[in-house]
Amino acid sequence: MGCLDEGHFNGELENELSIGLGEVGFDEERVAAIGDAVKLLLQGLGEDVNREGLRKTPLRVAKALLEGTRGYRQKVNEIVGDALFPEAGLDNNRIGHAGGAGGLVVVRDLDHFSYCESCLLPFQIKCHVGYVPSGKRVLGLSKLSRVTDVFAKRLQEPQRLADEVCLGLQQGIKPAGVAVILQCKHLHFPDIESIFLESNHQRWVNVIVSSGSGVFGNKNADVWTDFFGLLKFRDIDIENVRPRGSSDQCWCPSVSSLSAKVSSKIVPLNPAMVTAVSSILKSLGEDPMRKELAATPSQYLKWLLNFQSIDMDVKLNGTLSGGLNSLNSNLEVNSNNKQICSELNLPFWSQCEHHLLPFHGVVHIGYFLSEGFTCIGKSLLQSIVHFYGFKLQLQEQLTRQIAETISPLLGGNVIVVVEASHTCMISRGIEKIGSSTSTIAVLGHFSTDRAARAAFLQSIPTPTYCEGQ
């Protein structure tokens, strides 16, 4: 709260507001520059940039990044424009506040997303904005969302985003005060090395931040009590808002996990790939030398390198023989080959090869155990899921590959269901928050036995993969 306390901030924002590069649209030069950098990153992952699935990925990534950071090329004043409307406020002979003269207006539960400046992954935002009108003018309600979007569509950190939205509205509509509360949620993507060790990986990092100006400038002001009073039933109160001072500690999980490991293991990065990420930042309209962006290329690359193209067969063969051996002590022979064995809710993490954005969720595996075969241990199935997850993928292909790999180990009758959230469905053009994708592969008996499929689908519990969404 009290973002106007910091004098330097004002100038910074003014400056940023005027960066605007004319009309929003795709500047061919930027698209080409980002596309070239993405091509280099793909090559760095060991990929063939000319294979059909990847051929247009650089172009797709470039357009998505420019669209997702279009806020650099937008101005608050152009958005607010003529959307201030007359509203009389109370008759002079009455005591109090209402309408266009002091009547608090709060718009709640606006869904947005932004890009984390530390790792370049999108993060989700539930935004609540309030303002106190003055001068017998009220703002068109949708503009509160549009102004938020101007600042969200940049590389951001939650507190800075809240401060910028607050200041942008304060300067743009000059009300008696503005308050902003953001509930932010950052995907916590595990490293391929650590995922085999952690059994309870935390999928999300959550933080709540606030900012206030004018009558909201003092965090103890009465009007904050009114604002919080209107946000009840949302697990928000003054106690769980992150104090401003603590923002020195970066919320991004890639920063904390990187620093934790950097002492034990230095990851050598390809300098050409580092330069490529810096050039992307520049093409988006950012200054790669800005303090908060200095480590971004290495953090982004460390994450991206989880998806290096490797010879899966070689890696898997080692695991499979090892995994099967280790099962000998733990065999469960199932004599009734009509019973469905299953492993449900195996988490997975992957990377969409069309957009270079994560998708993640759970895999459910079912099988009829044929004579002469033994159940596979959960940990081996989980390893197979991770091996196929940590590469540039399509969900359809991931599903098929898992099914093809486990099928010969189990006698040929398997069903694999993958349920996933795709970041590209949230952060790109269509912005469909809350949607999820299911894919199915059925082999052997399962391809002809509707009742068996139905029984298996029925056994899948309420989805948990999007928990915290």
Place this chain on the structure above:
Amino acid sequence: MGCLDEGHFNGELENELSIGLGEVGFDEERVAAIGDAVKLLLQGLGEDVNREGLRKTPLRVAKALLEGTRGYRQKVNEIVGDALFPEAGLDNNRIGHAGGAGGLVVVRDLDHFSYCESCLLPFQIKCHVGYVPSGKRVLGLSKLSRVTDVFAKRLQEPQRLADEVCLGLQQGIKPAGVAVILQCKHLHFPDIESIFLESNHQRWVNVIVSSGSGVFGNKNADVWTDFFGLLKFRDIDIENVRPRGSSDQCWCPSVSSLSAKVSSKIVPLNPAMVTAVSSILKSLGEDPMRKELAATPSQYLKWLLNFQSIDMDVKLNGTLSGGLNSLNSNLEVNSNNKQICSELNLPFWSQCEHHLLPFHGVVHIGYFLSEGFTCIGKSLLQSIVHFYGFKLQLQEQLTRQIAETISPLLGGNVIVVVEASHTCMISRGIEKIGSSTSTIAVLGHFSTDRAARAAFLQSIPTPTYCEGQ
């Protein structure tokens, strides 16, 4: 299901698909034509089209309508375009279906909205789309949503929308089959005459429809069982999908309520206003003579005329004196003037004067009863709320007007909180489903007593106004 059963449909859709009027964008001529028609409608409501709050409403409505029906000017093939990607499918020596050769893909919970062809109000859609890939090709997931949008952004009826999305995908990507399930929700706006009589007005009309082609062409096909199996936890099953034959009975509540009343009361409509609505339909790219649109102008106008500008003071004075008199039998004198009296969750219905779109929700009223004053009965407060709701409004103004009206009746110490869902926040540019707006007016003691405001806000129960959302 089985939309391809109907031979004539195919030709119709082809025709519609090719209506496309070039690039999506605002055609100046259409904007001007719709704007003129809207001006005429506003005048028909008795409004001054030159007052500041309304001056740009015709332009705003025209742009919103054209944007909301942009599907008429889009083509499926251009959207699907190059978004079919290679995915190998199972090895030849395996039995079953997976990936690009038969592996079912389902995208669930896509939020969309469309315009009801019977009354021109937007309705909400939760869309679930599935398809079975063939030819070793899979579609980029976001395209399932984009294609749905092409048909949703038109004047629609749920079953037809499902059929068109299904056929559009079938023709556009030529898979083994397509299935579409839509959960549709239509606001049931009451008439100003009936609202005073109905105590339990049903706010929403819900319907679930489905459509299938190819392997989904037969509603008893096994693959439908798989699809429904993946939609569990959503209150969807084969039993609550509306049977295709029943679509003769229109789901739009304005049709059923109109026909119910038409025998008892014929509403005379201004012919110039009817012509204006027809000309809007034409400007959107529709044929006003299409059978399903024949009654649309009168249904739309019947709804719009709920918001005629009338002299509120005259109307209210009658009610207030009547209302206060009728209270005499039911007085509750409260001697402790520190106790807060309240009436919570009074429903309201209104019309946004910036977009000519409904907003609706609940009003909460609190007051300290001063000496010499009596509690106001709930029905009188509810009447005051309805009187100010049924006009072209701003939520901020509605809040203030209610506060100003009840304040002198109660001794001057009142708080009014309005919580609302705005259709314009859902159906226009920003498409923020799930957001809500709160406004507050505080008079007398409430403007200075933070603790009293907090106590009142604390007493407001979990929101129910968006039930069914």
